Amino acid sequence: MPLDPHSIRADFPILKRQSSSGAPLAFLDNAASAQRPQVVIDAISDCYQRYYANVHRGIHTLSEESTAAYEAARETTRQFVGARSQSEIVFAAGTTAAINTVAHSWGGSHLSAGDVVLLTIAEHHANIVPWHQLAARTGCRVEFIPLGDDFTIDDAVVQDKLQTLQPKLFSFVSSSNVLGTNFPVARWTRMAHAAGATVLVDAAQGAPHQAIDVQQWDADFVVFSGHKVCGPTGIGVLYGKEALLDAMPPFLGGGGMIDRVTTEGFSPTGLPEKFEAGTPPITEAIGLAAAMRYLQSVGLEAIEAHEHLLCQAADTALRNIEGVEILGPTPDKKGGIVSFTVDGVHAHDIAQWLDTRGVAVRAGHHCAMPLHESLGKTASARASFYLYNTPEEVDRLIEAVKEARDKFARGGRRRRRRNPSPA
Amino acid sequence: MPNEQDIYEEHVLDHYEDPYHRGELATATHADEGKNPLCGDVIHVMLRLGRDGKIEEAWFDGEGCVISQASASMLIEAIEGKTVEEAKEFTANQMLELFGPQLTPNRQKCCLLSWRVLQSALHAPLEDADDDDAGPSFGGPSLSEES
Numbered sequence: 001m002p003l004d005p006h007s008i009r010a011d012f013p014i015l016k017r018q019s020s021s022g023a024p025l026a027f028l029d030n031a032a033s034a035q036r037p038q039v040v041i042d043a044i045s046d047c048y049q050r051y052y053a054n055v056h057r058g059i060h061t062l063s064e065e066s067t068a069a070y071e072a073a074r075e076t077t078r079q080f081v082g083a084r085s086q087s088e089i090v091f092a093a094g095t096t097a098a099i100n101t102v103a104h105s106w107g108g109s110h111l112s113a114g115d116v117v118l119l120t121i122a123e124h125h126a127n128i129v130p131w132h133q134l135a136a137r138t139g140c141r142v143e144f145i146p147l148g149d150d151f152t153i154d155d156a157v158v159q160d161k162l163q164t165l166q167p168k169l170f171s172f173v174s175s176s177n178v179l180g181t182n183f184p185v186a187r188w189t190r191m192a193h194a195a196g197a198t199v200l201v202d203a204a205q206g207a208p209h210q211a212i213d214v215q216q217w218d219a220d221f222v223v224f225s226g227h228k229v230c231g232p233t234g235i236g237v238l239y240g241k242e243a244l245l246d247a248m249p250p251f252l253g254g255g256g257m258i259d260r261v262t263t264e265g266f267s268p269t270g271l272p273e274k275f276e277a278g279t280p281p282i283t284e285a286i287g288l289a290a291a292m293r294y295l296q297s298v299g300l301e302a303i304e305a306h307e308h309l310l311c312q313a314a315d316t317a318l319r320n321i322e323g324v325e326i327l328g329p330t331p332d333k334k335g336g337i338v339s340f341t342v343d344g345v346h347a348h349d350i351a352q353w354l355d356t357r358g359v360a361v362r363a364g365h366h367c368a369m370p371l372h373e374s375l376g377k378t379a380s381a382r383a384s385f386y387l388y389n390t391p392e393e394v395d396r397l398i399e400a401v402k403e404a405r406d407k408f409a410r411g412g413r414r415r416r417r418r419n420p421s422p423a
Numbered sequence: 424m425p426n427e428q429d430i431y432e433e434h435v436l437d438h439y440e441d442p443y444h445r446g447e448l449a450t451a452t453h454a455d456e457g458k459n460p461l462c463g464d465v466i467h468v469m470l471r472l473g474r475d476g477k478i479e480e481a482w483f484d485g486e487g488c489v490i491s492q493a494s495a496s497m498l499i500e501a502i503e504g505k506t507v508e509e510a511k512e513f514t515a516n517q518m519l520e521l522f523g524p525q526l527t528p529n530r531q532k533c534c535l536l537s538w539r540v541l542q543s544a545l546h547a548p549l550e551d552a553d554d555d556d557a558g559p560s561f562g563g564p565s566l567s568e569e570s
């Protein structure tokens with residue numbers, strides 16, 4: 001059943017506000033971070049108001065209740081991604097922290113000089129920089145798969161890179177945060193495994209918009225952030241196959257991740273706590289679980305279909321504006337993201353102008369500098385949709401982009417001679 | 424409450440579309456270039472400094488958003504004819520005032536790019552500056568008079 005964004009909007013208090021110009025808010029910056037429904041806000045404040053205490057350690061009522069809620073959140077997450085066991089669900093601070101954990105722990109113990117980490121050119125900096133850092137530590141090499149002319153990557157190109165480079169790790173986005181391109185995760189994982197590579201999937205832009213099934217993907221690691229799935233900031237998920245996680249050394253050391261500590265050393269505890277040193281993001285996990293339940297109650301398939309309609313409308317209308325170039329494939333190959341440039345107009349001026357119309361978009365390189373460089377662009381504007389966006393908001397986006405083009409494209413406005421005042 | 428719409432007031436767009444001294448200054452004695460890596464704005468400032476410590480001519484070139492380019496035009500227009508000392512004393516706050524419309528901290532970076540480049544250009548003599556005025560000055564006859 002198609003979802004009704006107008007009734008969904010009632011669940012998100014922030015959507016009632018206006019932008020600083022007084023125009024009603026059309027929030028189209030969801031790829032950067034989504035908004036939260038009331039149920040998530042309530043779950044967090046309920047914890048703080050009724051039963052908050054540190055988890056795992058205390059032998060008292062509040063700690064036991066908090067621990068139960070924290071571990072229930074792990075179970076909700078396990079179901080959300082389809083993992084076999086709760087041991088495979090590690091709460092990290094976000095996608096970035098999760099990738100860094102894999103780079104340090106798995107990378108540090110499995111990669112050495114000359115080994116190859118294979119990425120696509122469409123990666124977010126979060127899936128590039130930790131590998132550059134690992135390369136500096138171990139002497140391994142980071143290689144990139146280029147983009148095809150249609151903003152996708154052909155299987156044959158992936159196959160060729162896997163064969164010629166024999167990477168130890170293939171790490172890629174399930175959906176690009178700039179192009180919106182959906183990559184074939186299960187197929188690439190199969191190809192990578194056949195070539196002997198371990199696979200990490202950056203699902204930061206996948207988890208919010210499609211039902212994830214880690215069994216069907218069969219990837220070794222899958223990571224995503226809470227704040228993009230309507231959950232809190234400061235929490236993310238690191239899924240890893242149990243045998244892999246089990247064999248990995250801990251990354252951060254401290255309380256909560258140990259079995260025993262002596263003056264001579266320590267022995268780590270088991271999964272998943274081994275990777276959760278320190279006081280974990282307790283209320284954040286509880287809020288995240290509420291967000292996942294909310295998304296599932298709406299239905300991830302309905303969400304995906306809804307975004308697809310908005311994306312198609314925006315993509316088509318933008319392509320019809322003279323001077324607009326879309327960075328990304330046709331809507332059938334992407335999720336709810338439309339990045340674009342307007343000839344002669346800087347992306348920041350587009351975003352600033354759109355804000356005067358209440359339309360919030362992102363402008364810049366979107367933490368994907370290598371991608372922009374490969375496309376010969378310094379910056380782009382990006383509209384990204386979510387379950388609460390409406391067709392009317394797409395119309396407002398299009399109108400405002402046309403205005404910005406007319407206002408800023410040199411020659412679009414009647415040129416006035418200034419009389420430079422004499423010094 | 425600043426309204427973003429006002430950022431693009433006529434005065435700003437005039438400078439953007441019809442900038443003051445945008446182009447190359449072949450006789451530059453001092454020049455520098457700077458970038459805003461986050462937005463990709465680039466500004467190149469070229470100056471011809473006279474022996475009397477005056478900025479005889481100032482030009483800029485660059486690429487980027489309206490604010491970075493319009494503010495560069497305003498700055499170049501304002502400092503031409505001033506002394507080097509006066510230009511060095513021109514503060515970031517004065518630059519923001521010169522621009523006019525109120526800017527959020529993120530956009531202030533765009534506005535201050537040309538100001539930053541100007542300040543470094545004042546300290547960046549071109550090695551092959553063929554303008555003799557740029558050469559070190561001695562108490563006696565200038566070196567150029569011998570050739």
Ligand SMILES: Cc1ncc(COP(=O)(O)O)c(C=O)c1O
Pocket residue numbers: 031032094095096097124126127173175176177202204205225367
């Ligand atoms: C594809 C992708 N990977 C990684 C990240 C980083 O996520 P976080 O900042 O939550 O760690 C983002 C979000 O900006 C993203 O879009």
